Amino acid sequence: MLKLSINGKTHEVDADADTPLLWVLRDELGYTGTKYGCGMALCGACTVLLNGQPTRSCSLPVSAVGKGKVTTIEGISGAPARAVQAAWQKLDVVQCGYCQSGQIVAATALLAQKPKPTNADIDAAMSGNVCRCATYHRIRAAIHEASAIMAGKASDKLEA
Amino acid sequence: MDKTVEISRRGLLKAGALGGMLVVGFQWSGKSRAAAMPASLAPNAFVRIASDNSVTIIAKHLEMGQGSYTGLATILAEELDADWRQVMVEAAPADAKRYNNLMWGPTQGTGGSSAMANSWKQLRQAGATARAMLVAAAAQQWQVPAAEIAVAQGKLSHASGKQASFGDLAALAATMEVPKEPKLKDPKDFKLIGKQKLPRKDSKDKITGRAQFTQDVKLPGMLTAVVAHPPRFGAKLKSFDATTAKQVKGVVEVVAIPSGVAVLAHGFWAAKKGRDALKLEWDETAAVPQGTPELVAQYRALLDQPGAVASKTGDVVEAFKGAAKVLKADYYFPYLAHAAMEPLNCVMRQDKDGVEVWNGEQMQTVDQAMIASVFGIKPEQVSINMLYAGGSFGRRANPASDYPMECAHIVKATAGRHPVKLVWTREDDMRGGYYRPLYLHRVEVALDAGGQLLGWRQRVVGQSIMTGTPFEAFGVKDGVDATSVEGASDLPYAVANLQVDLHSPRLGVPVLWWRSVGHTHTGYAVETMIDEAAKAAGRDPVAYRLALLDKHPRHAGVLKLVAEKAGWNQPLKAGKKGEKRGRGVAVVESFGTFVAEVAEVTVRPDGSYKVDRVVCAVDCGIAINPDVIRAQMEGGIGFGLSAAMHSAITLKSGAVEQSNFHDYPVLRIGDMPRIEVHILPSDAAPRGVGEPGVPPIAPAVANAIAAATGKRLYDLPFKLS
Ligand code: FES
Numbered sequence: 057m058l059k060l061s062i063n064g065k066t067h068e069v070d071a072d073a074d075t076p077l078l079w080v081l082r083d084e085l086g087y088t089g090t091k092y093g094c095g096m097a098l099c100g101a102c103t104v105l106l107n108g109q110p111t112r113s114c115s116l117p118v119s120a121v122g123k124g125k126v127t128t129i130e131g132i133s134g135a136p137a138r139a140v141q142a143a144w145q146k147l148d149v150v151q152c153g154y155c156q157s158g159q160i161v162a163a164t165a166l167l168a169q170k171p172k173p174t175n176a177d178i179d180a181a182m183s184g185n186v187c188r189c190a191t192y193h194r195i196r197a198a199i200h201e202a203s204a205i206m207a208g209k210a211s212d213k214l215e216a
Numbered sequence: 217m218d219k220t221v222e223i224s225r226r227g228l229l230k231a232g233a234l235g236g237m238l239v240v241g242f243q244w245s246g247k248s249r250a251a252a253m254p255a256s257l258a259p260n261a262f263v264r265i266a267s268d269n270s271v272t273i274i275a276k277h278l279e280m281g282q283g284s285y286t287g288l289a290t291i292l293a294e295e296l297d298a299d300w301r302q303v304m305v306e307a308a309p310a311d312a313k314r315y316n317n318l319m320w321g322p323t324q325g326t327g328g329s330s331a332m333a334n335s336w337k338q339l340r341q342a343g344a345t346a347r348a349m350l351v352a353a354a355a356q357q358w359q360v361p362a363a364e365i366a367v368a369q370g371k372l373s374h375a376s377g378k379q380a381s382f383g384d385l386a387a388l389a390a391t392m393e394v395p396k397e398p399k400l401k402d403p404k405d406f407k408l409i410g411k412q413k414l415p416r417k418d419s420k421d422k423i424t425g426r427a428q429f430t431q432d433v434k435l436p437g438m439l440t441a442v443v444a445h446p447p448r449f450g451a452k453l454k455s456f457d458a459t460t461a462k463q464v465k466g467v468v469e470v471v472a473i474p475s476g477v478a479v480l481a482h483g484f485w486a487a488k489k490g491r492d493a494l495k496l497e498w499d500e501t502a503a504v505p506q507g508t509p510e511l512v513a514q515y516r517a518l519l520d521q522p523g524a525v526a527s528k529t530g531d532v533v534e535a536f537k538g539a540a541k542v543l544k545a546d547y548y549f550p551y552l553a554h555a556a557m558e559p560l561n562c563v564m565r566q567d568k569d570g571v572e573v574w575n576g577e578q579m580q581t582v583d584q585a586m587i588a589s590v591f592g593i594k595p596e597q598v599s600i601n602m603l604y605a606g607g608s609f610g611r612r613a614n615p616a617s618d619y620p621m622e623c624a625h626i627v628k629a630t631a632g633r634h635p636v637k638l639v640w641t642r643e644d645d646m647r648g649g650y651y652r653p654l655y656l657h658r659v660e661v662a663l664d665a666g667g668q669l670l671g672w673r674q675r676v677v678g679q680s681i682m683t684g685t686p687f688e689a690f691g692v693k694d695g696v697d698a699t700s701v702e703g704a705s706d707l708p709y710a711v712a713n714l715q716v717d718l719h720s721p722r723l724g725v726p727v728l729w730w731r732s733v734g735h736t737h738t739g740y741a742v743e744t745m746i747d748e749a750a751k752a753a754g755r756d757p758v759a760y761r762l763a764l765l766d767k768h769p770r771h772a773g774v775l776k777l778v779a780e781k782a783g784w785n786q787p788l789k790a791g792k793k794g795e796k797r798g799r800g801v802a803v804v805e806s807f808g809t810f811v812a813e814v815a816e817v818t819v820r821p822d823g824s825y826k827v828d829r830v831v832c833a834v835d836c837g838i839a840i841n842p843d844v845i846r847a848q849m850e851g852g853i854g855f856g857l858s859a860a861m862h863s864a865i866t867l868k869s870g871a872v873e874q875s876n877f878h879d880y881p882v883l884r885i886g887d888m889p890r891i892e893v894h895i896l897p898s899d900a901a902p903r904g905v906g907e908p909g910v911p912p913i914a915p916a917v918a919n920a921i922a923a924a925t926g927k928r929l930y931d932l933p934f935k936l937s
């Protein structure tokens with residue numbers, strides 16, 4: 057039995073040590089917001105925060121998580137996360153949506169570190185997150201919008 | 217178990233009496249929402265208004281990112297005069313009697329950028345019907361003439377001060393007569409249609425991780441199946457040994473199916489480990505022998521042979537005899553994988569009544585029939601829950617129903633003992649076939665001394681998508697698959713002598729439509745060659761095109777708009793030292809929508825390049841959701857850029873060489889240009905926007921690179937150095 061801290065809760069799981077965190081989250085614990093896209097750390101669909109750092113859960117064996125704190129799309133909170141989600145909604149970034157959990161988690165981590173990123177910062181931080189619907193144009197704009205929200209220039213409330 | 221509960225357990229609530237009201241809908245987990253609904257008004261298959269004041273719009277088309285749920289809801293909510301915030305969208309069940317695509321005859325499905333076009337009248341009428349019944353109910357309750365009742369933003373009101381919400385009147389409205397020909401609005405009175413920013417209906421669920429994709433379905437007792445597929449197209453299973461696979465913790469069963477060997481396990485990881493542990497022997501006698509180089513050589517030889525004539529006007533042979541100048545180029549377009557973000561998957565279970573499916577469902581009628589054929593049951597015994605698809609780009613609308621059939625065979629081979637979630641890995645998805653076909657084109661253009669077009673000859677070589685499918689009768693005539701030559705056979709540019717012909721070699725590599733289908737290659741060949749012709753004529757590429765588009769005012773309309781917005785007539789700002797900059801244009805009509813794009817490109821001294829800015833003008837008829845249209849143009853441009861800059865599927869002895877995003881690179885954020893989209897005002901009936909943004913971008917960029925460097929690009933993806 058492994059003990060995992062996910063979204064502030066402790067979960068006990070019975071999984072082989074080599075099982076990627078992604079599949080423990082999705083198949084064992086029901087956190088299906090985190091997506092499978094490539095399984096090889098190439099697309100970012102599976103991005104979660106591990107101690108605040110964006111991490112590809114498809115390539116992280118569950119045994120390596122240890123006491124690390126895992127945050128998934130279902131659990132992100134705090135000012136950057138709220139700002140990112142509000143900006144995503146305001147600009148209607150999503151298309152199919154399948155990559156967007158990963159995009160949002162990655163953008164949240166970026167803004168937590170750099171509240172005022174440049175386009176170059178954004179391109180660098182988000183280059184590991186593929187969007188086949190190519191919503192990149194709006195992702196860039198929404199990260200700038202989120203930055204403005206964090207600076208108090210707009211509301212971070214989600215519409216119903 | 218009473219009938220209603222039994223049906224809802226199967227996830228499908230047929231239209232039927234429920235508390236005296238007609239309720240249409242389905243759901244698939246937990247308690248049926250519909251069954252718990254308060255009394256409702258449901259005058260047709262597309263809308264349900266409940267006494268809790270919710271308006272539920274039933275979407276017959278798949279939401280795969282293109283904004284169909286939002287668009288369908290907008291049309292209906294407009295005529296209903298609903299408040300956008302009270303509107304919800306629910307997926308329709310598979311039932312072609314009520315939910316067929318009106319542009320596809322008796323077939324239910326989503327594709328060809330047809331969702332808005334075929335639903336336009338249908339949903340306006342559906343909304344107007346419900347509105348008229350609400351008005352009739354108010355008139356009766358308030359004892360006032362119906363004509364005096366106003367409806368706005370989900371409220372009915374009368375000058376006397378009386379007011380009611382839709383919910384207040386839903387139950388009474390349900391007893392009113394259903395009007396046959398409800399009056400539709402004058403477009404000038406539209407409140408939602410054409411509004412600059414109407415929030416998407418799927419946004420919130422998709423930014424909170426709550427949206428349900430097939431990948432997320434979990435049923436009691438469900439096992440995950442991962443399948444070992446043949447290593448080459450056309451190979452078959454000879455034998456397998458599952459001893460080691462069965463020792464993997466979590467593996468429950470291993471079964472042979474027509475498409476390979478399936479390992480069923482508790483969860484994906486165990487199933488994949490089991491699959492990878494199988495010992496397999498394949499019979500490769502019927503496998504596709506060629507690799508890409510051999511195929512290209514074979515196709516090149518065909519470029520010298522006359523093919524089936526797809527279109528012919530005038531006499532091209534004579535035209536070329538009289539030419540002052542002839543331009544000639546051969547083009548290469550590789551196989552392309554759709555590589556949607558959600559790898560293919562399907563969930564299925566069997567019980568005594570039939571089979572229930574959960575899928576990002578793009579072609580209900582075909583999948584129903586194909587799945588039914590596996591089990592020997594009737595198509596209507598296959599119920600389908602249409603879930604969000606994590607992209608598709610055409611891949612989930614497969615006449616061969618490949619992955620739903622595979623899932624059906626697994627369920628059948630395990631005698632329905634467990635619900636099954638079939639999951640393809642990214643590698644399975646990349647190597648599983650059904651690609652945009654590999655095409656070669658040869659284009660020859662005859663010009664007179666003044667650079668005017670005398671003749672246009674185009675030969676296309678590539679597999680037919682429609683041949684051998686149920687769509688053959690409608691899409692293939694005299695050996696010509698319309699989807700192989702669309703955009704060339706109906707060349708918009710005025711030329712007295714035109715001939716387009718086609719070779720459709722038969723080959724065991726499965727092919728399929730890929731976002732904008734034939735226009736992905738014809739648009740490129742036509743729009744780069746016309747640019748060369750303009751250059752040869754010493755004319756401006758926009759002016760040269762416009763002069764040839766007299767009979768095509770909508771092409772001309774977007775071309776003029778894009779030129780104006782891009783500042784076509786102003787010089788392009790110079791780049792840094794050593795950099796070359798260029799601007800290129802292209803215009804393509806597809807699926808009844810007209811799109812022109814101008815690309816600005818910087819080519820660096822080392823031969824690398826960047827697309828800096830793209831300006832796009834689109835005429836799709838009435839713009840239902842301008843923001844969704846903009847999003848689709850942006851996304852289409854990015855999707856087209858992926859193929860132009862990066863992606864190709866190649867074969868070696870009938871085996872696919874690529875497997876994942878490292879060797880099938882796709883566009884990432886750093887490559888995404890700034891994009892501006894301009895929508896041409898129009899009062900023509902609305903057409904689709906999911907695909908038409910794609911075709912112009914590759915030729916616009918190629919033309920920009922040619923303007924910057926003088927180098928013409930004939931092979932995709934581009935290689936500059
Ligand atoms: S699924 Fe983990 S990076 Fe693609």
Ligand code: FES
Binds near residue numbers: 186188607
């Ligand atoms: S929204 Fe579809 S892959 Fe990003």
